[in-house]
Amino acid sequence: QVQLVESGGRLVQAGSSLRLSCATSGRSFSTYAMAWFRQAPGKERESVAAIAWKAFSTYYADSVKGRFTISRDNGKNTVYLEMNSLKPEDTAVYYCAATRMMGLPTTGDAYDYWGQGTQVTVSS
Numbered sequence: 183q184v185q186l187v188e189s190g191g192r193l194v195q196a197g198s199s200l201r202l203s204c205a206t207s208g209r210s211f212s213t214y215a216m217a218w219f220r221q222a223p224g225k226e227r228e229s230v231a232a233i234a235w236k237a238f239s240t241y242y243a244d245s246v247k248g249r250f251t252i253s254r255d256n257g258k259n260t261v262y263l264e265m266n267s268l269k270p271e272d273t274a275v276y277y278c279a280a281t282r283m284m285g286l287p288t289t290g291d292a293y294d295y296w297g298q299g300t301q302v303t304v305s306s
Contacts, residue, residue, distance in 0.1 A: 184208035184295040186278045191300030196270055198304070202263040204278030204297060212256040215281050217241075218263045219290060220274035220302075229288045230276070231263060239286045246272075268304045275299040 190202040202218070217232035231252035232241040240252055251264040261278060279293035287293065 184211075184214070184280050186280060186295055186297035188276065188278045188297040188300040191276060191302045193303045193305065194268055196268060196304055196306050198268050199264070199266045200268060200302060202265070202276055202278075202300060202302070204261045204263075206259045206261070206280065211259040211280075212236075213282060215283060215286060216252075216254060216261040217279045217281075217288070217293060218252060218261075219277045219279060220272075221277070221299075222271075222274040225274075227277075227290055229290065232286050232288050233261065234286045241286055241288050265302075268302075270304045270306045273302060273304050275301050 185207045187205045194200055213235050215234050218230040219227050220230050221227040230243055233252045233254055249267045254261045277299045278297040280295040281293045283292050
């Protein structure tokens with residue numbers, strides 16, 4: 183069983199930076215692919231970024247490419263999402279997710295474990 187706990191979300195102004203963290207418990211964190219998803223009010227959940235278990239591969243949604251960076255520290259069992267140049271449309275609840283599926287899944291149905299989410303609000 184894997185437990186995920188996100189932190190770092192808060193209210194910021196447009197153009198600001200923010201770093202989200204996702205601390206995991208359980209064994210074999212380094213063998214899990216990890217991802218960040220987000221869901222804004224009234225909208226469907228969307229994938230934001232993903233990172234393979236060896237961190238050799240990463241994925242970014244077009245909407246965040248060049249602004250967000252996903253990384254992982256397998257020694258600390260933690261995955262991060264560095265968010266720069268934040269925009270009001272980045273406002274959402276951000277969720278961390280984990281899967282043992284091979285490769286670099288980018289859809290929510292591929293992920294087995296989810297955190298409770300952390301709210302990011304970007305004011306204009």
